[in-house]
Amino acid sequence: GAVVSQHPSRVICKSGTSVKIECRSLDFQATTMFWYRQFPKQSLMLMATSNEGSKATYEQGVEKDKFLINHASLTLSTLTVTSAHPEDSSFYICSASSPSLISNQPQHFGDGTRLSIL
Amino acid sequence: RKEVEQDPGPFNVPEGATVAFNCTYSNSASQSFFWYRQDCRKEPKLLMSVYSSGNEDGRFTAQLNRASQYISLLIRDSKLSDSATYLCVSHNAGNMLTFGGGTRLMVKP
Numbered sequence: 001g002a003v004v005s006q007h008p009s010r011v012i013c014k015s016g017t018s019v020k021i022e023c024r025s026l027d028f029q030a031t032t033m034f035w036y037r038q039f040p041k042q043s044l045m046l047m048a049t050s051n052e053g054s055k056a057t058y059e060q061g062v063e064k065d066k067f068l069i070n071h072a073s074l075t076l077s078t079l080t081v082t083s084a085h086p087e088d089s090s091f092y093i094c095s096a097s098s099p100s101l102i103s104n105q106p107q108h109f110g111d112g113t114r115l116s117i118l
Numbered sequence: 119r120k121e122v123e124q125d126p127g128p129f130n131v132p133e134g135a136t137v138a139f140n141c142t143y144s145n146s147a148s149q150s151f152f153w154y155r156q157d158c159r160k161e162p163k164l165l166m167s168v169y170s171s172g173n174e175d176g177r178f179t180a181q182l183n184r185a186s187q188y189i190s191l192l193i194r195d196s197k198l199s200d201s202a203t204y205l206c207v208s209h210n211a212g213n214m215l216t217f218g219g220g221t222r223l224m225v226k227p
Contacts, residue, residue, distance in 0.1 A: 032213060041126075043205065043217045044162065093161050097213045105152065106213045109161040 002103050003027050004096050006110025014118055015086060021079045021113045023094030029074035030096035034107060035067075038091040050077055084117045091115075121145055122218035124206050130224045135196045139221045141189040141206030148208040148216075153180055153191050156203045156220065165191075165204070196225045 003026040011019050023033055032051050036044040048064075050056040050071035058064045071077040077096075081088055091114050095107035124141045131137050143151070154162040166173055168180040168189055179192040189206055206218035 034215075043219045045217075046214070049212075049214070091159070095215075099213075104167065105164045106209050107215055109163075112159075112161045114159065 002101060002108045004030075004094065004108045004110040006094050006113055008113060009111055010114050010116075012116045012118065013084065016083055017117075019081045019084055019115060021081075021092055021094070021115075023077045023079070023096065023110050025075045025096045025098075025108070028096075028098055028101050030077075030098050031074065032097045033071055033077040034095045034097075035069060035077075035079050036093045036095070038093065038112075044093060047079075081115065084115070086117045089115055089117045119144055120219070121216045122206055122208050124204075124218040124221045126219055126221060128222040128224050130226060131196055133196055133198060133225055133227055135225075136192065136194045137196055137223060138193075139191045139204055139206075139223075141191075141218055143187050143189065143206075143208050145208060145210065145216070146184075146187065148210050150209040151182055151189050152207045152209065152215075153178075153189075154205040154207055154217075156205055158203075162205055162207075162217075193223075196223075198225050198227065201225045 005024045007022045035047045038044045047062045048056045048058045056069035068080040093112040094110045097107045151168040153165040155165045156162040168182045170182045173180045177194045181190045203220040205220045208216045
């Protein structure tokens with residue numbers, strides 16, 4: 001149980017393109033979803049936290065107008081990287097949690113999306 | 119100062135060796151702790167939880183010392199398949215996770 005699916009797993013696109021990444025909880029209702037970014041040889045850094053039906057809370061230094069997060073349902077959150085540039089190339093990972101989910105871990109991670117901007 | 123700090127390594131050890139990783143944390147209010155394993159270009163996967171009383175799972179032993187704000191992971195009889203990055207993670211209010219920078223382990227034949 002507690003499966004989180006992230007799509008796409010790999011994106012290569014030109015500079016200036018907007019890219020949408022989807023994160024779905026397949027077998028539970030995720031009241032909270034988290035978006036992380038990981039640059040090479042660095043750890044996961046939280047970008048934002050989103051609660052279903054509410055505006056996302058962004059971490060310091062993360063531009064909310066550049067990284068649009070939508071969490072319209074209890075099973076789907078999306079991250080859109082608008083007008084992506086090479087410096088946005090990174091590994092983006094989502095996770096999901098729910099207070100009603102009995103689990104041995106507080107968050108369940110998607111497979112990640114490797115974004116490369118040319 | 120980072121909230122969760124780890125020695126980045128890499129630790130290069132032969133198969134069968136015992137290796138220990140350390141981690142320190144600065145937020146004394148952290149509720150619980152975990153060790154995650156991350157393979158190259160993959161998502162992190164839970165390895166084990168960490169308790170003050172110690173936690174053993176096969177070849178892996180984790181320990182938490184709240185007084186020193188120190189966490190450890192011991193791997194016995196290292197296997198080639200243990201090669202990965204090990205992430206020390208604190209669990210805080212609001213179900214938030216804070217990741218350490220990770221310690222890279224390379225087990226060689």
